[in-house]
Amino acid sequence: QLQLQESGPGLVKPSETLSLTCTVSGGSVSSRNYYWGWIRQPPGKGLEWIGSFYYSESTHYNASLKSRVTISADTSKNQFTLRLSSVTAADTAVYYCARTGTKLWAVGEGKYYYYYYMDVWGKGTTVTVS
Amino acid sequence: QSALTQPASVSGSPGQSITISCTGTSSDVGYYNYVSWYQQHPGKAPKLLIYDVSNRPSGVSTRFSGSKSGNTASLTISGLQTEDEADYYCSSYTTSSTSVFGTGTKVTVL
DSSP states (O other): OOEEEEEOOSEEOTTSOEEEEEEEESSOTTOTTEEEEEEEEOTTSOOEEEEEEETTTEEEEOTTTTTTEEEEEETTTTEEEEEEOSOOGGGOEEEEEEEEEEEEEETTTTEEEEEOOOOEEOOOEEEEEO | OOOBBOOSEEEEOTTOOEEEEEEOOTTTTTTOSOEEEEEEOTTSOOEEEEBTTTBOOTTSOTTEEEEEETTEEEEEEOSOOGGGOEEEEEEEEOTTSOEEEBOOEEEEEO
């Protein structure tokens, strides 16, 4: 059964870099079938998609965060990491990692099918910038 | 990428049906059938309810259904139950190869 677990410091100082790790169990971040990514939720507010990556081929980020965000994978540890630089109080949020999409090859049809939804989530980790 | 627009709140009595709308643009909801819906109870991670506009993952109640017309997607909860009281979010894939969430709707069971 696929499980994701976020980890990292709960408190980050303004202007520093927030770094979080998502450990994947029951699946592989190097799978060519799945996308993985990060979502956050400020206190009392809605969900915000941060970004996602696929294998080692592509990474996509929320345009509003693009200049500050990096998502990368450590396949040897079956983990992926979020780095958000120059943080401010506005970056205070619960951060979730999730499986964010699926890419399946239909052998009989000779084409890929894509699914872009977040079906497995971590429990979330709270990060406060102060 | 602006958030998709949802009503802030929707309410209904037990047993009733309610519908939550999710309005986007021709670059997201209107372009792809990659609309998904999530339920979030307080202090919990979101749970996938609907994907690809109208498909339910295994284990999700048939009381939840989804549809789409143009730039607006909808989630209908039929036979409203007390445990349906939660926040609901839509999401769509976009032409920028990113995803965007809706503003969220708080469902209250009267």
